[in-house]
Amino acid sequence: MSNSVIILAAGKGTRMVSDLPKVLHRLAGAPILLHVMKSSATLEPERLVIIAGHGADAVSAVAHDYNETAQVVLQSEQLGTGHAVQQAMPGIPDDATVLVLYGDIPLLESTSLEAFMKVPLDGLRVLTMKVPDPKGYGRIVRDPAGTVTGIVEERDASPEQRTINEVNSGIILASKTDLAACLEGMDSGNSQNEFYLTDIFSIANSKGLATEGFVTLAPEDLEGANDRAQLAELERKYRNKAAKRLMDEGAQLADPARIDVRGRIDLGSDVFIDINTVFEGQISLGDDVRIGPGCVLINCSLAAGTKVHPHSVLEGVVTHGACEIGPFARLRPGTELNQGCKVGNFVEIKNTSLGKNSKASHLSYLGDTGIGKSVNIGAGTITCNYDGVMKHRTDIGAGAFIGSNTMLVAPVTVGNAAMTASGSVVSRDVPDGDLAIARSRQENKPGFAVKLFEKLRHLKISQNKVQ
Numbered sequence: 001m002s003n004s005v006i007i008l009a010a011g012k013g014t015r016m017v018s019d020l021p022k023v024l025h026r027l028a029g030a031p032i033l034l035h036v037m038k039s040s041a042t043l044e045p046e047r048l049v050i051i052a053g054h055g056a057d058a059v060s061a062v063a064h065d066y067n068e069t070a071q072v073v074l075q076s077e078q079l080g081t082g083h084a085v086q087q088a089m090p091g092i093p094d095d096a097t098v099l100v101l102y103g104d105i106p107l108l109e110s111t112s113l114e115a116f117m118k119v120p121l122d123g124l125r126v127l128t129m130k131v132p133d134p135k136g137y138g139r140i141v142r143d144p145a146g147t148v149t150g151i152v153e154e155r156d157a158s159p160e161q162r163t164i165n166e167v168n169s170g171i172i173l174a175s176k177t178d179l180a181a182c183l184e185g186m187d188s189g190n191s192q193n194e195f196y197l198t199d200i201f202s203i204a205n206s207k208g209l210a211t212e213g214f215v216t217l218a219p220e221d222l223e224g225a226n227d228r229a230q231l232a233e234l235e236r237k238y239r240n241k242a243a244k245r246l247m248d249e250g251a252q253l254a255d256p257a258r259i260d261v262r263g264r265i266d267l268g269s270d271v272f273i274d275i276n277t278v279f280e281g282q283i284s285l286g287d288d289v290r291i292g293p294g295c296v297l298i299n300c301s302l303a304a305g306t307k308v309h310p311h312s313v314l315e316g317v318v319t320h321g322a323c324e325i326g327p328f329a330r331l332r333p334g335t336e337l338n339q340g341c342k343v344g345n346f347v348e349i350k351n352t353s354l355g356k357n358s359k360a361s362h363l364s365y366l367g368d369t370g371i372g373k374s375v376n377i378g379a380g381t382i383t384c385n386y387d388g389v390m391k392h393r394t395d396i397g398a399g400a401f402i403g404s405n406t407m408l409v410a411p412v413t414v415g416n417a418a419m420t421a422s423g424s425v426v427s428r429d430v431p432d433g434d435l436a437i438a439r440s441r442q443e444n445k446p447g448f449a450v451k452l453f454e455k456l457r458h459l460k461i462s463q464n465k466v467q
Helices: 032-041 056-066 081-091 110-118 176-183 197-206 228-248 448-466
Strands: 003-009 047-052 071-074 097-102 124-130 139-142 148-152 166-175 211-215 259-267 277-285 296-298 313-315 317-320 335-338 342-354 359-371 382-384 394-396 407-409 412-414
Touching (some): 032 110, 047 056, 124 197, 176 197, 197 211
Parallel strands (some): 342 359, 382 407
């Protein structure tokens, strides 16, 4: 028997007050839908069907970007959750076990799904949760033997039913055969005039099918986002869970409430992360890595002993050995630093590699550059890599010394142990061991500054009289 997953993602999310479909609002840097898809992917379903409605093209683009084999089905008329599942049924294999999920529960953990599906299935099963305040949820109705006899939406519930604190998560498991049989018996005779998916439990009871509720041990993972305030609350909970996971793996966080993890972090031992840091994409931090306050890291791999000083932004950076970065450094994709490198304040680097023990300590731009070992890049150095049409490369040999305020007009090569004089505009190759001086000769004009300032002062006085 195969597994299939249906994700309901057709709602507009009116309370979000947005043209964006609700499932595409972002949590931890990714669309809500993507979080649900990632959780379900651990089950390795044979078929994944996503029901889209409002903004179907955008939903489809996000879904296929993550899983190109996902089937996106349009629910052209919003006739309820039961009707939405009916649209998915033709794409489900006849022998499948079907898991129905909602696309707006981003905290859903794969472990919760695995526990829910582990128990052998007999009939229909719903994942339930017990909450202190059941307001807004469908109530789980059981008979004295504990069998789920129905799920009643709050607006249709009696006063007695509204006191029930076991509520519906929306997650349902059934064989395709049983699910299809129960879907056929639905009607829209309720306050919303919609086909409720939850009605399949009372229908199953009438058909003599087994119906059961599986109470989750992690109800906080099943919360949805219906408005901006709820989404912000889920963001906070996601952040707290991610921080706890890092601490459980051995990281020291200066303040767990002030870290944002919007991807995955693989940790070595004794990693320290300071406050107000943001991590996106795939991050690897080796032993004894230290991240200073206010830093942003996107898709980076930092080797053991690397230190990132405050307010630095790193994207696509790889270090091979302990390096020192920042403060206020911006390292862009394609940056590679070798053992002992130092990149200091207000340095921007892109598509550039620095050899062992090379340094760019401050106020420089290095783009499309290969730098050998033990090179010193002086303050104000710029690799002029773009001619308005094409990018060009600069190569700097081992042991070279680049004087402050040097402009390296690419394509150009500075040889091993070569030097450039401060203030030079270097547009031709510098051979090994040579010194390049490319600047105008200084000329001093005696008394010129005094005369000029006096002239300017009289001009300013004349202008003030005219006004």
